[in-house]
Amino acid sequence: MPLLSIVTPSHQPVREQLLEAYESVRSQKLPADWEVEWVIQEDGDTGAVRDILPGDPMVKFATGRRGGVALTRSIALARAGGELVRNLDQDDVLTPGALARDIDVLSSDPLVQWTTSPALDLMPDGSTVGFDTDPAPGRIEPGFVLEHWRAHDYRLPVHPTTICIRRELAVALGGWMGVPGSDDTGLLVPASVVSYGYFHSEVGLLYRKWPGQETAATGHYAPAEWTLRMRLIEQRAETVRRLWPQIIGTR
Numbered sequence: 001m002p003l004l005s006i007v008t009p010s011h012q013p014v015r016e017q018l019l020e021a022y023e024s025v026r027s028q029k030l031p032a033d034w035e036v037e038w039v040i041q042e043d044g045d046t047g048a049v050r051d052i053l054p055g056d057p058m059v060k061f062a063t064g065r066r067g068g069v070a071l072t073r074s075i076a077l078a079r080a081g082g083e084l085v086r087n088l089d090q091d092d093v094l095t096p097g098a099l100a101r102d103i104d105v106l107s108s109d110p111l112v113q114w115t116t117s118p119a120l121d122l123m124p125d126g127s128t129v130g131f132d133t134d135p136a137p138g139r140i141e142p143g144f145v146l147e148h149w150r151a152h153d154y155r156l157p158v159h160p161t162t163i164c165i166r167r168e169l170a171v172a173l174g175g176w177m178g179v180p181g182s183d184d185t186g187l188l189v190p191a192s193v194v195s196y197g198y199f200h201s202e203v204g205l206l207y208r209k210w211p212g213q214e215t216a217a218t219g220h221y222a223p224a225e226w227t228l229r230m231r232l233i234e235q236r237a238e239t240v241r242r243l244w245p246q247i248i249g250t251r
Helices: 015-026 048-052 069-079 098-108 144-151 167-172 183-194 223-243
Strands: 003-010 035-042 059-062 084-087 112-116 119-122 138-140 164-166 196-199 205-208
Touching (some): 098 164, 112 183, 164 167, 183 223
């Protein structure tokens, strides 16, 4: 049966948040001929996830050396067996039908190599906040994401953590980019210049906003490091576009 792999890096998970993420995965309704696995890779070797989650054959958990989010996410990719790979952070929540919509597009349109969807910020009080800058739903042309990102002070038109991508493309691009933050941007932007994407109209993710998240740390936006990360991601995208022989999916 075809398989979709959800990959999740984990470090010092909050019990209630991880259980909510688990329920959002467990409750997904898939097409009849598809299966899902949740590949969780701990950034470290405490076994904390095993102590929180119930025994479930869907969950594939492993520990490893400390290495940061990007390295841990890519190790999870190495363990993933699915032809499609969906990102999910340990504190976020999938919405009902999110995986089925990814599968529907990627199994029916060979030109599309990745999908993204609207995300709502999930606030500490349980309320949600949306955005009015989402692109129109449907196919995303190669180059659109990069040019928008450049023109809007390195702000993406789509939320990179919602990505579901063909595993072959993710592996060819080296997985999530080995930078201290913005590793999901470092995968999405290069993927978007060499292939078509797709933006769903339906919300696919609740993105939890809380003090413990990586993007809430002051260092994430330190000007010197931020500039270097954005410069390297941009150079990676331009180099991939220049050296890649053709747009993926058109051959």
